[in-house]
Amino acid sequence: MVNTRRNNQGGEDLPPPPPITIEQLMMMQTQLLQQMAQSMQNIGKRNENAPPQLRAIERQLEISQCDDKEKVLYASRLLQGAALDWWDSFRFGYTEANPITWQEFRSAFRSHHEPAGLMKLKKKEFLALKQGSMSVVEYRDKFIQLSRYAPTEVEDDEKRQELFMEGLNDGLQYQLLSHTFASFQQLVDKAFVIENKRHQMEDKKRKF
Incomplete structure (x- = not known):
């Protein structure tokens, strides 16, 4: 049976695109x-x-x-x-x-x-990384950038989540610790949602 696809106008089925030569x-x-x-x-x-x-x-x-x-x-x-x-x-x-x-x-x-000395310094920088004044997205990007200097410390998703959580600000950590996340990306997504909600609440308070 020949596979077909429907055109955007909802008309007759169209033949599949030809294979790449x-x-x-x-x-x-x-x-x-x-x-x-x-x-x-x-x-x-x-x-x-x-x-x-x-x-x-x-x-x-x-x-x-x-x-x-x-x-x-x-x-x-x-x-x-x-x-x-x-x-x-x-x-x-x-x-x-x-x-x-x-x-x-x-x-x-x-x-x-990338000399060994530089690798060691970058690894220390990664292990000491904290969110501080960075947004969750900025902290995530910095975390991923430096994590390549410490491959064994992030060799599985559980370790990656643990280190990322430790670097988050205390308020975010408190709200996330009671949850279990199936992946590092889910943890980041949840942290971003909480942060965004906090900003919205702070904006409302300032308006009042």
């Missing part, structure tokens, strides 16, 4: 890689020594469905300035018979551009 997929990959290269060039123009944003590169490469060898090839071609100097030194000694894997590239790149 190999040529179309290759074109999509090319466009993604061009966008990625342009973004990296812009970074290089702002600061020649600034290392490329590896996480952004990884996302683009995943979307373009590159294999392990292609990831190393494309990512290395986008390096500029100090990052390119690092690459020229790092790849010395590797051959076609002993190529650099994507995991080796990622680990070495991060180790070079």
Whole structure:
């Protein structure tokens, strides 16, 4: 049986869209890689020594469905300035018979551009993070940003919720402690709802 879909006007059923061809997929990959290269060039123009944003590169490469060898090839071609100097030194000694894997590239790149001392400082900053004057959304963003420096501390959803809760202001903590949340996102959503309700109540008091 052929699947169909109904048009917006409620008329006759329309046939499903044709499958994506190999040529179309290759074109999509090319466009993604061009966008990625342009973004990296812009970074290089702002600061020649600034290392490329590896996480952004990884996302683009995943979307373009590159294999392990292609990831190393494309990512290395986008390096500029100090990052390119690092690459020229790092790849010395590797051959076609002993190529650099994507995991080796990622680990070495991060180790070079994120020294162990910096990692320790960022981890301490994360573990000491408090909401303070930040909104729930701002606190969440900062929490997620720093959490990558302490992967074992947030390796499961329960630990992530516990640390996030500890950093919230006392009033929010008090209202949330009596609840159990199925996920970290549900905890954040509930904290945001409570915060927003508080702001509404405070606005009413000021008007009166």
